[in-house]
Amino acid sequence: xxxxxxxxxxxxxxxxxxxxxxxxxxxxxxxxxxxxxxxxxxxxxxxxxxxxxxxxxxxxxxxxxxxxxxxxxxxxxxxxxxxxxxxxxxxxxxxxxxxxxxxxxxxxxxxxxxxxxxxxxxxxxxxxxxxxxxxxxxxxxxxxxxxxxxxxxxxxxxxxxxxxxxxxxxxxxxxxxxxxxxxxxxxxxxxxxxxxxxxxxxxxxxxxxxxxxxxxxxxxxxxxxxxxxxxxxxxxxxxxxxxxxxxxxxxxxxxxxxxxxxxxxxxxxx
Numbered sequence: 001x002x003x004x005x006x007x008x009x010x011x012x013x014x015x016x017x018x019x020x021x022x023x024x025x026x027x028x029x030x031x032x033x034x035x036x037x038x039x040x041x042x043x044x045x046x047x048x049x050x051x052x053x054x055x056x057x058x059x060x061x062x063x064x065x066x067x068x069x070x071x072x073x074x075x076x077x078x079x080x081x082x083x084x085x086x087x088x089x090x091x092x093x094x095x096x097x098x099x100x101x102x103x104x105x106x107x108x109x110x111x112x113x114x115x116x117x118x119x120x121x122x123x124x125x126x127x128x129x130x131x132x133x134x135x136x137x138x139x140x141x142x143x144x145x146x147x148x149x150x151x152x153x154x155x156x157x158x159x160x161x162x163x164x165x166x167x168x169x170x171x172x173x174x175x176x177x178x179x180x181x182x183x184x185x186x187x188x189x190x191x192x193x194x195x196x197x198x199x200x201x202x203x204x205x206x207x208x209x210x211x212x213x214x215x216x217x218x219x220x221x222x223x224x225x226x227x228x229x230x231x232x233x234x235x236x237x238x239x240x241x242x243x244x245x246x247x248x249x250x251x252x253x254x255x256x257x258x259x260x261x262x263x264x265x266x267x268x269x270x
Contacts, residue, residue: 007242008024009208014044035143041095041208042086043084074104097150112155151174176207180222198263226238
């Protein structure tokens with residue numbers, strides 16, 4: 001199974017972001033012929049004002065980003081794990097992943113459960129509760145015999161979610177993200193590797209990279225999109241810039257790691 005992760009510098013220009021995402025998907029297909037493409041969190045819109053963020057939300061399945069992913073999955077006969085987008089559902093907005101199969105049919109969706117609400121070391125306040133309603137469903141899906149678990153960005157700090165994904169059969173876990181530069185340089189790789197080691201799953205972690213503007217102020221995301229194997233080794237990485245990181249996953253590596261250290265047999269607290 002070959003996977004390609006997209007790393008993007010997402011801005012508050014939805015049309016430009018969709019063009020960039022489509023270009024990178026086309027490039028991944030041309031260069032690497034992946035079975036599965038995974039986009040970053042909020043790949044359609046990031047930064048701007050709160051009103052602009054709300055305006056970028058789209059109803060699904062009728063939105064333009066949703067339709068673009070569906071069309072590209074069908075055209076290129078690939079699975080697309082659609083990072084996340086701002087989904088409008090009635091009066092609420094969710095941070096939602098949509099997954100499409102090789103026919104362009106929606107396989108499932110996942111709404112981000114944990115909202116990022118902190119004051120960063122530099123005093124910057126982040127609070128996703130101003131925009132989003134939290135999801136409450138744990139989601140996995142079948143990708144041609146490989147069970148993939150869903151999570152988004154801040155979810156990575158809550159290992160109980162990842163253990164539940166394993167209980168539901170996950171062998172691969174996707175973590176599309178937009179990690180801040182401040183927290184990313186200290187925590188991103190550590191957390192990705194920790195989630196891989198404790199779940200004995202592959203971790204697919206595409207992210208945002210570089211400077212964006214929120215309410216006119218420059219902020220930065222960390223990038224460093226990576227794939228981590230079930231032993232906790234980073235096997236593919238892209239540090240900076242828009243682009244792609246591709247590699248092959250071996251389902252036997254999951255079984256091997258779980259055989260070597262049988263955590264499921266040893267776990268006492270559930």
